[in-house]
Amino acid sequence: MSTNTFALSEPEVTADDLLVLDDPHFGPNTVAVVTGAASGIGQTTAVALAANGLSVVGADIDEDGLGETVDLADELDAPGTIHPVLTDLTDDEDVESMIDTAADHGELRYVANIAGMQHIASIPEFPMEKYDLLLDIMLRAPFLTAKLSMPHIRDTDDGVGAIGNMSSVHGHYATQDKPAYITAKHGLNGLTRSIAAEGEGTLRGFSVSVGYVLTPLMVNQIEDTAEERGISKQAVVEDVMLGQARTKEMMTPVEVANLFVFGFSGHGKHLNGGDLLWDGGYTTTYE
Incomplete structure (x- = not known):
């Protein structure tokens, strides 16, 4: 994932996303x-x-x-x-x-x-x-x-x-x-x-x-942290939030x-x- 293409948005739920048993x-x-x-x-x-x-x-x-x-x-x-x-x-x-x-x-x-x-x-x-x-x-x-x-x-x-x-x-x-x-x-x-x-x-x-988890509240927190620290949103997610995780993707x-x-x-x-x-x-x- 390149910095140029990294974007955050509130995730939209579709019927196909839902586990139905x-x-x-x-x-x-x-x-x-x-x-x-x-x-x-x-x-x-x-x-x-x-x-x-x-x-x-x-x-x-x-x-x-x-x-x-x-x-x-x-x-x-x-x-x-x-x-x-x-x-x-x-x-x-x-x-x-x-x-x-x-x-x-x-x-x-x-x-x-x-x-x-x-x-x-x-x-x-x-x-x-x-x-x-x-x-x-x-x-x-x-x-x-x-x-x-x-x-x-x-x-x-x-x-x-x-x-x-x-x-x-x-x-x-x-x-x-x-x-x-x-x-x-x-x-x-x-x-x-x-x-x-x-x-x-x-x-x-x-x-x-x-x-x-990529909730609307978290999107705002990522943007605020990026501005406060002078780093990219991608760096906030991958280094600050997910630095210890192996899966570099928010749920x-x-x-x-x-x-x-x-x-x-x-x-x-x-x-x-x-x-x-x-x-x-x-x-x-x-x-």
């Missing part, structure tokens, strides 16, 4: 909850599950973004339905309402805890209000979501279901100036294993760990969404307490 539980009476469904990985995961025929409760604090998620599913002729639910994950009553709404739409079997945020600062400089907010959204809310959804999954006729948690390469190791994010992701991996320990085999817990949100589809399906029945580490060799190789 034949699964006995993938149908209109099965409900999946997706948090962070208004943009990025959460939005694409909601659409991917709708493409597999599920009824999807898409939860987010961004009402306009949720509308765009519904529109995208319609544009791709997804056979399933997305039910947008305005949800503040820091409000326990909102989380309870989200799960109640999901149960009202059919058999709640799947949950994708994807919502997240980031704040960059060293530990001594980290604002505690930002720490509390980040942990509330990325660790406490997934715990409460699991607490409330597990009884519904167990009440289905066969107790089959799964809770998938969006982890990260930062759930495997630490870098500087992301202490709250790293703490949350390591904790989320512990929650994943706890779900598996209590799930009796049919109710599974799993996590998905990726490196840098797209739909590639991550497809991992959740696979993990929820019967093909993932032995994925329990484990992590789908799709990081291009980021955490497993070094020079």
Whole structure:
């Protein structure tokens, strides 16, 4: 890839990009909850599950973004339905309402805890209000979501279901100036294993760990970093962000969404307490 031809743009999702599987539980009476469904990985995961025929409760604090998620599913002729639910994950009553709404739409079997945020600062400089907010959204809310959804999954006729948690390469190791994010992701991996320990085999817990994903937010971050450091966007991606990775290409949100589809399906029945580490060799190789 030459510097002259390198370009970044928000990835457009097509129907051909989506993993669609034949699964006995993938149908209109099965409900999946997706948090962070208004943009990025959460939005694409909601659409991917709708493409597999599920009824999807898409939860987010961004009402306009949720509308765009519904529109995208319609544009791709997804056979399933997305039910947008305005949800503040820091409000326990909102989380309870989200799960109640999901149960009202059919058999709640799947949950994708994807919502997240980031704040960059060293530990001594980290604002505690930002720490509390980040942990509330990325660790406490997934715990409460699991607490409330597990009884519904167990009440289905066969107790089959799964809770998938969006982890990260930062759930495997630490870098500087992301202490709250790293703490949350390591904790989320512990929650994943706890779900598996209590799930009796049919109710599974799993996590998905990726490196840098080409979301609209990431496109802006790359452009800002290139300007700040006086280097090309290609150098930002390949040297700054993917310097440690072996696969010198950022993932797209739909590639991550497809991992959740696979993990929820019967093909993932032995994925329990484990992590789908799709990081291009980021955490497993070094020079």
